[in-house]
Amino acid sequence: MCRHLGYLGREVLLGDLLLLPPHSLMRQSWAPQDMRGGGTINADGFGVGWYTATRPEPTRYRTVRPLWSDAAFASLAGTTSSGAVLAAVRSATVGMPVVETANAPFADGEWLFSHNGRVDGWPVSLAGLAARLPTVDLITLDAPTDSAVLWALVRDRLRAGEPPGVALAEVVAAVDEAAPGSRLNLMLTNGRQLAATTWDHALSVRHNADGVLVSSEPIDGESDWKALSDKQLITISESTVDIESL
Numbered sequence: 001m002c003r004h005l006g007y008l009g010r011e012v013l014l015g016d017l018l019l020l021p022p023h024s025l026m027r028q029s030w031a032p033q034d035m036r037g038g039g040t041i042n043a044d045g046f047g048v049g050w051y052t053a054t055r056p057e058p059t060r061y062r063t064v065r066p067l068w069s070d071a072a073f074a075s076l077a078g079t080t081s082s083g084a085v086l087a088a089v090r091s092a093t094v095g096m097p098v099v100e101t102a103n104a105p106f107a108d109g110e111w112l113f114s115h116n117g118r119v120d121g122w123p124v125s126l127a128g129l130a131a132r133l134p135t136v137d138l139i140t141l142d143a144p145t146d147s148a149v150l151w152a153l154v155r156d157r158l159r160a161g162e163p164p165g166v167a168l169a170e171v172v173a174a175v176d177e178a179a180p181g182s183r184l185n186l187m188l189t190n191g192r193q194l195a196a197t198t199w200d201h202a203l204s205v206r207h208n209a210d211g212v213l214v215s216s217e218p219i220d221g222e223s224d225w226k227a228l229s230d231k232q233l234i235t236i237s238e239s240t241v242d243i244e245s246l
């Protein structure tokens, strides 16, 4: 299963956040410690979205290259800093294509979204929920994958004005009913707020003076990481971190 990471806090070089730590997302791309539901490495591409002071919409970099083999990104990450980042490395679920656009983060306006997991029985199990979306959302999906449909469901709720945590919780509940047994670790940010779920996969959080970091696997061996329980929702804003049961 893919690994993802979200950060809100003081400006940091992308390289210091994603490449240099001992168990960075880059290391997790070739040596993850907690893969569930198939897959041993995350070599099917990666994506990084980050926010800068110049505009509310994030900048996004996605590719099918493994994170460890992308020298262009490493160079960029050594000179680019941000205080709000969402990044993911991908291990494509069997039957889903290895294409750039299947990599998280998915984006819409100021929003970025990632899914770590798999929808059981996809695509049939999601057909009923997808049928309720506007047709244009279905024909403009980023990729023919479960994650892209989940993003369309979340985006629809954001466009209706739902707060990020509510949108994620509703989509997890609806998809779990339609496709029981699915793994649904979702992550969503607009650069100021961040929400993430645990649904049959791991997620850890670190909150200190620098900011809040949420990651599938802790990126270092420091003792201030807290592992979330299964079936929880974490919502983060500038001043608060709330964890509740789903």
Ligand code: GLN
Binding pocket: 001, 002, 003, 039, 090, 091, 092, 093, 096, 102, 115, 116, 117, 118, 119, 145, 146, 147
């Ligand atoms: N099922 C999604 C995909 O194939 C996510 C994969 C994962 O979490 N390993 O893109």
